[in-house]
């Protein structure tokens with residue numbers, strides 16, 4: 001279950017009036033979003049709503065205007081590696097393990113020069129023992145679910161304060177889906193905030209403190225899972241297919 | 242072929258191959274990262290030879306061995322930072338044209354500063370002696386020194402790439418630069434460093450090859466095409482493939498010169514000793530063609546054969 005959220009928790013990530021473009025196409029239109037310390041926030045919406053683009057924009061990987069602040073520090077316009085050092089971890093929907101490198105090498109690449117933080121290599125191996133037994137094999141030979149776990153763990157070992165995970169359960173077998181859900185709860189239990197993009201409404205509603213719904217590059221709903229549950233017209237217009 | 246010619250050809254072939262790899266390794270790494278063949282790579286080799294010559298005159302050969310690659314490495318890093326990186330948004334064609342133009346600029350600059358004629362770049366006195374003799378023929382110590390330098394660089398590069406954190410970051414950046422940067426690594430800095438280091442290695446090749454090849458403005462244009470053959474035959478972007486291809490080309494070119502064997506000799510083996518009178522004048526020319534004459538062409542034939550039968554190269558994964 002999700003950990004209790006301290007009502008005095010401070011804002012960790014704040015996004016104000018964010019616009020984003022791919023070349024000439026204008027994808028995000030004035031997005032407003034906030035994640036507090038220790039909070040699990042889900043970002044919902046139909047395909048093409050702009051959720052992945054929002055995560056990439058926060059990472060500094062697409063052209064944007066507007067404000068992004070991490071722990072009160074303005075970071076808009078910074079390079080992705082600077083955003084990562086400011087405490088944001090990102091697991092893209094394409095997963096992107098380094099297939100030719102070993103599992104252990106993949107994990108080592110997640111480590112920042114300052115060394116281990118909340119998560120040691122040992123913690124990661126305990127969390128997910130397959131990574132230990134396969135430590136010296138090429139990451140490309142892992143199953144899809146194992147690769148997903150590896151990318152999340154690779155980001156965790158860099159000790160982010162907020163981890164953004166894009167559709168981690170997509171295409172996974174039900175057992176792996178449950179394992180991913182469990183992993184996210186363990187991450188939250190160590191005080192790491194989570195911004196989750198997820199299609200599977202049940203998981204998102206179950207583990208989130210708060211949800212945002214996106215449509216056509218704008219935020220169209222913000223509230224608790226209970227509030228979204230009580231708003232069938234929002235679900236019908238922006239979520240159900 | 243006598244045993245001493247064979248021994249020397251083996252040594253020289255290895256040496257030439259290792260020298261080629263000094264250049265091909267950087268070119269391959271740069272290609273893997275940026276997806277662009279750097280046409281100016283051989284120009285950095287030439288710049289290394291000229292700067293090596295210049296520093297040798299003033300400071301001696303061994304300081305030059307360090308200083309010239311350092312200077313060219315900095316120039317290379319600057320070219321990436323202020324040239325290629327800006328041209329990048331115009332796509333691969335823009336980058337290709339940029340490096341192509343750069344090669345001309347460097348050649349012209351070298352001609353303006355040092356003139357068109359070859360420089361007298363001598364073998365350093367400390368290494369100007371006979372290392373050993375086989376059947377009465379001596380082998381120069383400087384060549385052994387070249388071999389040692391190339392081998393040391395090869396070992397160092399292998400250790401750096403496979404055993405260090407920097408090497409890990411470079412290897413991951415070769416295929417997934419975006420993901421590497423999202424994990425907090427400064428990928429633009431990695432790109433600039435790899436470009437600089439590749440240029441420095443090419444220059445090091447120039448410093449040590451300068452005294453035995455001829456240091457002249459055309460040396461870049463002469464070497465460039467062979468490098469592309471190596472990088473393509475090895476498999477674009479594969480260091481191991483580039484190493485194998487460097488040695489193969491090194492041996493082909495060395496042995497082609499050493500083998501005194503012509504079409505006429507081939508027929509001699511089957512008992513035909515004179516060109517049949519029926520052959521026209523043109524074919525009589527072919528009759529006298531020797532291996533050493535076609536030697537320079539063999540690498541390109543290899544390239545063509547490779548593109549037809551194995552377009553991904555010896556070790557490459559993509560065509």
Ligand SMILES: Nc1ncnc2c1ncn2[C@@H]1O[C@H](COP(=O)(O)OP(=O)(O)OP(=O)(O)O)[C@@H](O)[C@H]1O
Pocket residue numbers: 022025027045046047048049050051052053054093
């Ligand atoms: N690299 C790109 N270049 C141009 N347009 C893009 C690019 N990536 C996405 N888009 C467009 O931006 C819009 C938002 O895409 P985005 O990937 O953010 O959606 P999403 O909400 O993550 O949906 P999903 O992941 O389910 O497809 C879409 O219309 C998409 O076509």
Ligand SMILES: [Mg+2]
Pocket residue numbers: 051052053093166
């Ligand atoms: Mg998406």
